[in-house]
Amino acid sequence: MIFDAVRNNKRVVQVFLALITLPFAFWGVDSYVRDSGAGTDLASVGDSKITMQQFDQAWRVQQDRLRQALGANFDAAAVNTPEARLAVLNALVDQRLLLLEASKGGLVASNDQLRDVISKIPALQEDGQFSMARYQAALAAQGMSQPQFEAQLRQDLTLQQLVAAVGDTAIVASGTSDEMLRIQSEERQVAELRFAPEQFAGQVKIDSAALEKYYEENKQRFEIPEQAKADYVVLSLEALMDKLTLSEVEVSAWYESHKDRYQTAEERRASHILILVDANLDEGKAKAKADGILKELQESPGKFAELAKQHSQDPGSAQKGGDLGFFGRGMMVKPFEEAVFKLQEGEISGVVRSEFGFHIIQLTGSKAGAQRALAEVRSELEDELKRQAASRQFAEAAEAFSNMVYEQPDSLQPVVEKFDLKIQHSGWLPRDSSPAALAALGELGNQKVLTALFSADSLKSKRNTEAIEVAPNVLLSARVAEYQAASSRPFVEVRGDIEAALKTQEAAALARQAGETKLSALQQGGTEAKADWGPLKIVSRLERQQLPVAALQAVFRADVQKLPTYVGTEVAGGTYVLYQISKVSQPAVVDEKRREALQREYSTILGQEDFAAYLAGLRSRYKIDINKSALDSKQR
Template identity: 25%
Template sequence: MLEIIRQRKQSIVIKIVFIIIVLSFIGTMFLVWGKGSDGSGGSRGYAAKVNGTKISVEEYQSAYQRIRNMYQQIYGQSIPAEMEKMLNLKKVALDSLIDNMLVMKEAKKMGIKVSKDEVAKEIAGMSTFQKDGAFNFDLYQQLLRSNRMTPKEFEESQKNELMIKKARQSVKDKATVTDDEALAQYKKENDKLDLEFVAFAPSDVIDQIKPTEAELKDYLQKNQNEFKTPVKVALSYVLIDPASMAAKLSVSDEEIQTFYQKNIDRWQGKDGILPFNEVKDKVRAEALKQKAAKQAYELASDTLYKNAKSGDLSLIARQLDLKVQDTSLFSVATPPSALNGEAAVIKKALELKQGELGGPVETAKGIYILKAKERKEAVVPPLAEIKSEVEQKTRTAKSVDLAKQKAEEAAKQLAAKAPAKTQSTGSFGYSVKGDIPVIGNSPELMEAAFKLTSAAPAAPAPLKVGNRWYAIRLKARTEAPRSEFDKNKEQLKKTMLPKKQEEALAAWVKDLKAKATIEVNPALVAEK
């Protein structure tokens, strides 16, 4: 089963099944593997309080870990951090524990009962406790002991779980699909629509916008970060080339052998690790290069430390027998050619205060010691200097609002059946994906369109597709034969019922939560 799911894990249907499986599993483990809270909250405080009753941190962490393990089984690999964040597993775990606690309390109010025979039948049917297809009492006791539970505790938890299932099912059993709902669904699936519409994009109206001086000042004031000049620095630096030191150094046979052993993976050949004797010259060269780089860094660090208070880069250069090199003012986006590719140097340079020494910074080129000879902070230029840029951005921002405003006016005209210059989509049927001729892809607009009737032919507000706002009105509706609906009505209602039941259950649980006093531990929220 897991292998099939892994192969089809991109399927939308399978993803929905995942959610159902996971939520059911969380609900079960809350009652089966956790003992619930007696109000003390456990040794590590509480994860949440529901009408004063605590869910312990231990229960929450256990629920989270189990749901995480389940997803790892489903996907056949550990879950990347970004996927876990997207799935919001911690919230799913906590919400499920809260939901089940509320449903459990409601089940008791509803007078739902579970007999001992029902509990026994439920446990006997669990494959976990079966051997050779039959319930095995010794296995049952062994597994409970390994989970530090007694049969009494486990059976009580199963009783509670069955109460929750019965409460949920009783809510679902009350859900029905009416003839009108079935007819509406039939019409949505089989009717054909032709829409007329008026559309506005920012680019259609931007030429109409002439911002005043006051509007430009207001936009600049509210969006200063868009116009700030970048931080700039003019740098002086010296560069120590480790290669120049390598000629004065040597490495012993012991140092070469040690370097070979510490970096054994570098000497990989077709048939494995190459013997030391075959690569000895290469090892010597690499060991010498590393030794020179280490000594160059130590020399730079020691010299910088001794002269840090003076702030005199020229003095440092003389002590190292190097020349000071200079750059003009530059920003992170416009580094001087001499520092192309030296991201670490540029980053450090832009952190320095004017006149401050910095480093050493080691790169592939060598070891840098830096000094910021001049620094210009980020500033917002006066409006007069950037007026054209501010005007363009102000017009762009206002054009978005104007496009929506014009679409809203058009929607009112269409609703009032006032004359309007419209375009037409041509005839099309319902699509879950939301593909609409001429307009484009919009599930939201598709749903709105199929709710239009001859009595209320226009959508009350425009809908956005891409960067364009659409005011729509029903031009024509070609209805599917009513006889087909009458013939298939009962089957359609059966098909629609599971969704209606799930919607009823979700609404019921949502109402329970709305009426409850729920407090989530602030530390737990911060952890998320």
């Protein structure tokens, strides 16, 4: 979204806005600080209400964010919990508190701020300059009007002022950051001595009784879930399209009767001078200023670019002499467009009023529409004709398909013959699958399909499933070909796996025991041949990839008052590792960029703490009521 360009411009502000900025209906700041008084409210903050409508919109936005982030793993039911709904409501409460405080303090984003931010959003620029055409297209793509977008943007900017006033004021003393950097960059010279389970495998003996006991106590590990293989058929619009052929007569006739659809639109290029109507310049004064500029242009038409740079208040085009580039119909606001398409090339309009203010327009270029030849459009034309015909066929076939698999439930052959389909065969399908596993099953990866397959009608009565829409214009019916009830793998089948697992487990225990014994001896002053230790290496907290996490933590928790010192820890795979720490030092040169990054990171942490304390203070100053029964009813 184009809001991201606004919200991501400062790291600290970005962190906080991620927590409390939720788009609602676009009523502006004023409406949030008044008592809305409509319908059943979910919460109140002082005299300000949070309505069902506002919550529903915030909830939809949150669901869309999760759906985009999780992709195929998104499960709407799993995230529809009381805790998740309360979290969204609390975010609304926090936002309302901030808006109330902003209103009380007279904070508001000015029109100039609004224009400045919009003009600098990269998605709305063309060749480094603000593009009105892109602005209009971006809003249309998001289903927003200009007043809606600017009302929400004004709210975001108002919140940013307040959030930045709290979050951006965290100060980290240089001494503190230097001490943190010293700790982070400290280097320790270590050598390691490894005790791997493989070294002790020959000492491990597992008797049959232990194997059987493990099997009985862990039978759930050896369960085979309920599963089935299916035969299925798919009726789809795309398959019907593939079977259609078109004659040259049909294609030519369609082209001739719809030639207007294959024309490139006429485009115009214009420059303009915009005088805004706002709090700084009322309509009368703005009109008088525009009239004065027009008069000057009528006397000296060649000065249009010069006067645009001097007077135009459109930040995207002023520095380009007012040039807006080429655009077609529907890309500009209506009064502006109507004026442009009436002009002759080089002609200058009168003063034109739009919702932005007053424009003076000069037409600087035009491109006539052109007819695309049949050869050029044949592919898209044939695709459209086939899709139209297939859509009609599919509408009729879908009903017949659904009826046949239901009325003749003992076989899929009737629909195969009638619709020229092919019976497909699945592998083993589990009754229950995660969203990721479902995605891997293709057309059968639909919970409705699996539920139908494992129903009593399918398993006991051996019936076809109903016709299930697994995608737009795609119907599927299946029947169970082979079924396997949930069961446990027999002991004789898994004995080898159990024995290998227990041997690994016991070998790891022996490795740990040997390592801890050696560590105890070293810590008590014992000696160890140098050849036993691995090569020396330098490690630090900043270079974490040098050691496993557990090992790095053990090395830097060690007391290094007296060297050498020894620590031990278990790492992945059951290996126990001893570390001999022989030297502690600081790097000769401190990376200044790293110092600055660490200071920024710590400032963000302190800013978060300050902001959390600020919100807690606001919550204590305002009366906040949560309608939990109404919130619970939303889930039901």
